[in-house]
Structures are given as structure tokens and as C-alpha cells.
Amino acid sequence: MITEYHVNGGDFTNAGSVSSTVKKMMRQLGVDSTVVKRTVVALYEAEVNIVAHAYRGVVTVDLQPDKIYIKLADEGPGIADIPQAMQEGYSTASVAVREMGFGAGMGLPNIKANSDILNVNSVVGKGTTVEITNNF
Amino acid sequence: MKIDEIIALVEGKLIEGKTTDEEVTKAFASDLMSDVLTIKDASSLLLITGLANMQTIRTCEMSEIRYILFVRGKKVTEEMKELAEENNMVLIETSYSMYKVAGILYANNINPLY
Ligand SMILES: Nc1ncnc2c1ncn2[C@@H]1O[C@H](COP(=O)(O)OP(=O)(O)OP(=O)(O)O)[C@@H](O)[C@H]1O
Numbered sequence A: 001m002i003t004e005y006h007v008n009g010g011d012f013t014n015a016g017s018v019s020s021t022v023k024k025m026m027r028q029l030g031v032d033s034t035v036v037k038r039t040v041v042a043l044y045e046a047e048v049n050i051v052a053h054a055y056r057g058v059v060t061v062d063l064q065p066d067k068i069y070i071k072l073a074d075e076g077p078g079i080a081d082i083p084q085a086m087q088e089g090y091s092t093a094s095v096a097v098r099e100m101g102f103g104a105g106m107g108l109p110n111i112k113a114n115s116d117i118l119n120v121n122s123v124v125g126k127g128t129t130v131e132i133t134n135n136f
Numbered sequence B: 001m002k003i004d005e006i007i008a009l010v011e012g013k014l015i016e017g018k019t020t021d022e023e024v025t026k027a028f029a030s031d032l033m034s035d036v037l038t039i040k041d042a043s044s045l046l047l048i049t050g051l052a053n054m055q056t057i058r059t060c061e062m063s064e065i066r067y068i069l070f071v072r073g074k075k076v077t078e079e080m081k082e083l084a085e086e087n088n089m090v091l092i093e094t095s096y097s098m099y100k101v102a103g104i105l106y107a108n109n110i111n112p113l114y
């Protein structure tokens, strides 16, 4: 089953609503709770990254009987140096983002830790695509 | 420790949820949601935080943290309450500081998560 969601940059009130929906879907399918948690933590960090760092994005979720594939494609400033961004502690988050409780530079490393397969691609000035795959 | 005992120790106020028989055995204090999101085992865990916004509740929803103590008089909004209720959470407010709360609960055998 493929579903699609829209995420708006700067919209901290709704940040996490996609992750919340996906959590309910996975639970309904009876996916193991450890895998559900890993997936929604990774997805939530990636969703917050769109809200915190990009202008807008589309999240595509492909929930299959044995795995979940999630693609978050955003329009935004992009990431110039992905290996640097993947390092714990690296952050360019604004003061506003820090006030929301984010901007520790721990999101991408945590997404990696909670994904079986992670792909991050980015074009500076255009946007970033994050792909997460978790097997059940 | 029961939720009621925690509330009494910190002179707190129950804002959302029921004070059941469930026990809180450990705690983690942070305002950094990305740090909270690295927690693997959130069972019987109390989050002590000075961050009171929707992302606090969302983070706990994803991390499966059910007990949240807001310090320094930080106020829970109606929207936060609704999301917490949906996720069967317990929200407590106290005027005590994070340091004071941590000291009191530590002295009363609530274990640190790390
Ligand atoms: N979707 C994105 N668009 C543009 N830049 C991004 C995006 N995601 C991450 N980045 C860049 O990579 C950095 C590191 O991201 P990461 O998620 O690890 O940390 P953070 O978002 O800054 O803080 P945290 O996730 O701990 O709240 C960000 O500060 C930002 O510079």
C-alpha cells in the first residue's frame, strides 16, 4: 500500500503527524513493536528535518507485508557535505528550531541507527531526499 | 514508585492521565528531543523536561514514553493534552526546577536511565 503526505517547512505544530499516522498503520498491520519504534523514530527525525531545514516536502510511504519503504523528498537548501551532516553534533539549526527542542545534530545519526537501509541524496539549492527501508 | 508518590514529592499537579498502579522505576532529564529519541527502552520511564510544546508530546509518542514531568512552571497546552490523551500518557506540572526534581527523585531511588 502506497500513501503520500505533505510536510511544510517551519510548521512545528504539525511536525510528526505523518510519523503518527504511519505508526498507527504499522500497528494495525501487526508489525513487531521494536520495528515500529525504530521506523517511526527514524521517520520522525526525517520529518522534523524537513520542517526545520527545508521549505516543503513530500513523504511517500510504501507499506508492504514484509517491509516498509519511506521516501522523504524536499525542496530546500540541500546539504552540501552529507558525511559532515551525518556526524553527531553537526547542526546548522536556527535559534527558532533550537527553541523547539531540536538542533543537536543528532537526527541523521539516529535515523541511520534506526534504519536497515538509509540513502541520503541532496542537490544544493534544490533539495534533499532521504530514503529509509526497514524489514519486518 | 507510583505516580501519586512522585506528584507528592515534587508538589506537582496531575494535568492529564490517570494515576494508576503502574510504577515508574527510572528517569531521564532533557530538553533535547533528539536526545530523547535515542532512548531504546522507555518502559517505566519518566521524562523530566523544561520543554513544553507539541514536539515534546510527539517525541514521547514516537519513543513510547508515557510519563512526562514538566518543570519550572512550564504549562501544558490544550493541544498537548489532547495528543497526550490519545496516547494514554500521564502529564504532570511542577514549579520545581529540573535540578531540584532530579535530586529529589534520585534520592528516592528513581534510577537514572544511563
Ligand atoms: N532536509 C534537510 N534539508 C537541508 N539540510 C538538512 C536537512 N536535513 C538535515 N540537514 C542538515 O544536516 C544537519 C544535521 O542534521 P541532523 O538531523 O543530524 O541535526 P539537526 O536537525 O541540526 O538537529 P537534531 O536532529 O539533533 O534536532 C542539519 O543541521 C542541516 O544543516
Ligand SMILES: [Mg+2]
Pocket (backbone or CB within 6 Å): A045, A048, A049, A102, A103, A106, A107, A108
Ligand atoms: Mg534533525
